[in-house]
Amino acid sequence: MKKRNMPLVYIAAVLISLFAIAPFVWMILTSLKPQAEIYSKPLQYLPQHLNAEGYKGMLNAKADPNVNFISWFKNTAIVSLLTTVLSLIVSALGGYAMSRFQFRGRMSIGYIILLTQMLPGSLLIIPLYLIMKDYHLLNSYFGLVIAYATIAIPFCTWMLKGYFDSVSTAIDEAASIDGAGRWTTFVRVILPLTLPGLVVTAVFSFLTSWNEFMFAQTFLSDYDKWTLSVGIASFQGQYVVNWDYLMAGSVMTTLPIVVAFWLLQKHLVSGMTAGAVK
């Protein structure tokens, strides 16, 4: 890039950064404003008086019977953790088989994995709702975890297969010569070598379930079983929206995710792009 283009580069960089962060910044600013300032005319962009009422109200379950932020947070964390563990186990096994074994049906499983990527959730949810109802899995973490894990599994398998492919098969052969069986090779040799890939995949499925809305909204009717997405979205239908509460809840829902993204940026990106960009 020639020197004379540099001002243009900086202008573009500032514009695109502003575009990307403006709603995020607005959320944080609003969460710190007293209600009067949120509804003030003319609009105040920066909070004139810092105010933590929203955060306090959200975290104090007794203040408002419609707010159960701590339960929602806990529910979301439990569901997301269980989903992550389940999908990681299944997709590590499957990804390893896809990467290392030559077996009948391997190609068709590859295609099926790809095909599951296109299944629309809004179609899937109709039969799944009836099946969950028949097995009394509505309103339970277990039902939601099964649905989330299965939706995350194909993509996780695909990602992990990529990581396993990047480990040379010479390592498997060396372990095999040393007398290790398939299982020992997998657990003791291959998994430790692909730890970064496992972490990325884990984060991916954690985020997917942390952010999911449609299934949680449809499967969970008990309000103390709700996840964060459902709980926060429930504010929106009310006649009077307490935007300071709502934005405080949003900040607390978002910050863990944004921090995770920043910490894992490089790995996340290489994991996402490994399969498609080659």
Added chain:
Amino acid sequence: MNNDNALLGQPSLPTQQTEAAPRPRFWRSEWRRLKQNRAAYLFIAPLALAVGLVLLYPILKAALMSFQYWKVARPIAEGHPFVGLDNYAAVMDSGYFWQSLGITFLYIFVTVVLRFVLGIGTAVLLNTPFKGRGLVRALVIIPWAVPEVVTCLVFILMFDYQFGVVNDVLIKMNILSNPLAFLGESDTALWAAMFVNVWKGFPFAAIMLLAGLQGIPKDHYEAASIDGASAWKQFTSVTLPALKPVSVIVFLLLVIWTVKDFGIVYVLTGGGPSRATELLTIFIYRAGFKSFDFGLAAAAGMFLLLISVVFTVLYMKATKAGESA
């Protein structure tokens, strides 16, 4: 990848056995193949079980339901009898279905193109060395990280008629003379929803395309620059052709995901006002969980599936073309 398979070999295929191979070795390799396959099937079993029970079985059930009577609110003694193509006929007769199909295609077209263009611009920027590039990259990734529901709520606040910051800024800049209820008017709601989708989705396109850009050898640019090519000329004659394989994949992925898109529009508008933002996914969801006609919802879902299948086949073709190239 292909090398790995070659290393593991395919001892099962008889054509690969040499005629001279002694019999005991042949049996041993057969036995090995069986054992190896058994291990493979054990490893793959949980995956097959999960995908089969929670993805394929429900889809088959949905396909079946689309030929059955499933009006939950009006149960009949026969339960769920087969009604032939009644549900499909009802879908085709519904003006709202065709309207939602049109809205879906418009939504896909506009948001995919915009995310793509913005993504390429951002990728080219992030591929240019400048001070603070790491920071810009970290900031650009934020929309991707913000949960969908949170994104929608922030935009509902920002688009608000009375105290939304978007109206405030546009009026101060003299672009608008009177405030607009962006999400509350049929004319603007879909475009506002598209804007939110583009904001949330452009970082993915940017990051994928950036990975593609980083794969272009530097000497291509040097050669072009020696030939006296301007920055724009370099972009059109070096960058774009080299990005073509990745672009096709990113483009199709965006389309496949947008066909399924539900959450953003549903939380922003619920499909309203007066169905102006009702995507096909929302039409299906409402047919199922608001009108409780699961048969109709399943039949409409089959149309959605068909659209997905078409683009997925295109995607498979594109990735295969990339592999052999």
